[in-house]
Structure formats: structure tokens, C-alpha cells
Amino acid sequence: MSDPNVTPSARDWPYLADAERGALRELLIHGPLPRAEIARRLGVSRASLTRATRVLMEQSMITEGEVALRAAMGRPSEMLVVRHDTHHFLGVKLTGDAVFAVVTDLGAQIVASVEEPLVSTSVSDTVDQIAAIHARFAERFDDIHAAGVCLAGDLARVDGRQIVVVSFFLQWRDVPLAELLSERLGIPVTADNDVRALTAAEHWFGAGAGCDSLAVVTVGAGIGSGLVVDGAVVTGHHGRAGRLDHLIVDSNGPSCGLGHRGCASAYLPSESIVEAIGVPDLDYAGAVELARAGHEGAQRAFDDAGRALGVLIGTILNGLDPEKIVLTGEGLAVVELAGDSIDRSIEAVRLPSEQPVPLDVQPFEFTEWARAGAVVAIRSVLHF
Numbered sequence: 001m002s003d004p005n006v007t008p009s010a011r012d013w014p015y016l017a018d019a020e021r022g023a024l025r026e027l028l029i030h031g032p033l034p035r036a037e038i039a040r041r042l043g044v045s046r047a048s049l050t051r052a053t054r055v056l057m058e059q060s061m062i063t064e065g066e067v068a069l070r071a072a073m074g075r076p077s078e079m080l081v082v083r084h085d086t087h088h089f090l091g092v093k094l095t096g097d098a099v100f101a102v103v104t105d106l107g108a109q110i111v112a113s114v115e116e117p118l119v120s121t122s123v124s125d126t127v128d129q130i131a132a133i134h135a136r137f138a139e140r141f142d143d144i145h146a147a148g149v150c151l152a153g154d155l156a157r158v159d160g161r162q163i164v165v166v167s168f169f170l171q172w173r174d175v176p177l178a179e180l181l182s183e184r185l186g187i188p189v190t191a192d193n194d195v196r197a198l199t200a201a202e203h204w205f206g207a208g209a210g211c212d213s214l215a216v217v218t219v220g221a222g223i224g225s226g227l228v229v230d231g232a233v234v235t236g237h238h239g240r241a242g243r244l245d246h247l248i249v250d251s252n253g254p255s256c257g258l259g260h261r262g263c264a265s266a267y268l269p270s271e272s273i274v275e276a277i278g279v280p281d282l283d284y285a286g287a288v289e290l291a292r293a294g295h296e297g298a299q300r301a302f303d304d305a306g307r308a309l310g311v312l313i314g315t316i317l318n319g320l321d322p323e324k325i326v327l328t329g330e331g332l333a334v335v336e337l338a339g340d341s342i343d344r345s346i347e348a349v350r351l352p353s354e355q356p357v358p359l360d361v362q363p364f365e366f367t368e369w370a371r372a373g374a375v376v377a378i379r380s381v382l383h384f
């Protein structure tokens, strides 16, 4: 084991001063901007900003784009843009039986991807497998600066070390995954909870780009929710912030298997919907088809799922007062099949308000998880 206090520095990733990091972050989040606008947003002088952008250009991170004519100011203004041909990052999503990996550019656009079954769920096999994937990608991309790995589970900083406290799917406890991978790959590696990583991705590169407060809710095999408060993704003391998947919806409802009656997990996950319908050999896709065809039991199961989702969203609205809630995941059929039920239940739970519900439904592809891992890596080299 190497000295745990020495972590590899980001490969070829230069030291960036505050104004440089800030300018790059603004361009990553908001897209092309003129210098004057970046200076205004950061509260720095034009001269400081010019120095900062010169460094970013020398490092091949940004370039000058089109000239936008700004009528109000009466003079042309050169737009700065992030370069998409330099600087790469590795993003990995682990499930209980597979590894999904992508390489993205600095703007979090996927440029390569791979999907493999997990060799085994042992920690050492998993580290070996990710190292092999990294080595193959490194033959094509010689500028992979950092990696981010995400998985379902509780991840937190314990005594200064980033630890997978528990992962149910991988049956891991207290695994210093980021440290192990960082030693093997020779680049900084960050590990994070998958929903939190997705929240970080939505916060910089997705529907929530630039929102100071944001909630991301995922529906599918499980229920996830991630929170951004005052511009920062919330981790919580035990790495469990945003865990609303066992929120009680109806205390007389069915059991979730963890000792609650009628919590959101008893209604909303794909498996709970399938179980509630009670048709033999049914899978989730079949459940969606039945509900679309007007099957009464299937419609009722989706209605109940929608009600649970509405309680969850209404609770987040009350507790966080977010600028936006992004709803995504593999289980979005509930929005199509039980939209009214979701709306009614949000209204029943939320505090009286004239404001419309800031709900943004985003279609989901599974590669989003691995991309979210890369976003965590990008944010880590930029210290956000």
C-alpha cells in the first residue's frame, strides 16, 4: 500500500487559480458567454478575467467562438466556449452485476462507452476490471485526467477518507474504493452515490444547470432523490441525505419489506408495481402494457405509484423550496399513466402556493449514470 496521504495529482491537469476555475465553471454550466458577462458573474475586473481566460486558452480548455452582435451595447462581443477536443474523464457506474463506463470530454459529452458484466462482486476483481477498462481507454485517450465511479449505496467521508459505507447490491461494507482505484489507475478517483452523481450532472450539465437549489428524483428499480442547496450537492453526515424512498404514504398500506407499512417503496419501484398487479410472470414492461390497455388492476397499481410519487415531490417542495425538481429514471411510465394522481397528491401535500410546481420530466438513458460519474470527476478536479 502506498502512503494514503499522497494522492496522485490529476494527470497533466494544471493548477488553476480561483478566477480561472470560476470562468471555466461558468462556461461549462451556461455555455458560450462573452468575457464581460463572465466578469460580471464572477465579480472580477475585466483585466483579471482577461488574464484568467488567457490561461484557460493556453491550457487548451477554452477557445474563442463566434462573435455575437449585442445590439444594446452597439459593439460586437466575442464569445468564449469550452473546447470539446481536449481533456478527457472516465465515468463508471457499477450495478450488482455489470459495469458501465464512458469517457467524456470536459463538457461531459460522451465520446466512448463500454458495458461489461461484472467479473464478480469482490472488491479486488472490481478494481481489476475497472483498471483494465481504464487501460483500454487510455490507449485512445492519452489525457484522461481523473475518474468518477458511482453506485447505489451509502458513500461518505469517514476520517478524511472516502468510503463506500454500505452497498446492498454489491454486498460491500466500509470499502475505500476511491483510494484503491486511485492507486491502481494513477489518477485521482472520486466515488459517489449514483443518485448524488446524477444530481451533480443535472446541476452542471442538465435540466438543472445553474440552479442554486435543485432536487433530482429518480424512479425505476429504486427511488432516489438528490438535493442541491445553496449551489452545493448535499451529502449528509452519513452520506444518506435525500433518502426519501421510505417516506410513509399510507400507514395502512402494504409492507415494503423493511418494516414499514405503506411507504413510497411499497408502491413506486418497478417491482412493487408488478407485485401489486399480481399477474403471474409479469415484468415491468408488461405492467406498462397492461395499464395502457386499460387493465383495471394495472391502472390501480400505477395510480398508487403516482400517489406515492406525488407525496414525495410535495414533501421535497415543502422542505427544500427548490427552483426546480428534475424527475427522471427508467420508471417514467408512471408520469404517462398516472399524471393526474401525481398532481392531486402533490397539491394535497404541499403548502398552499400560487406558484406552479417546478417539475421538469427528463427522459433517461442508462448511460446517464456513467456520464454522471465523469461529471463527478470533472467537478473534483475543479474543486466543486
Ligand SMILES: [Zn+2]
Pocket (backbone or CB within 6 Å): 245, 246, 256, 257, 258, 259, 260, 261, 263, 264, 265, 266
Ligand atoms: Zn419502507
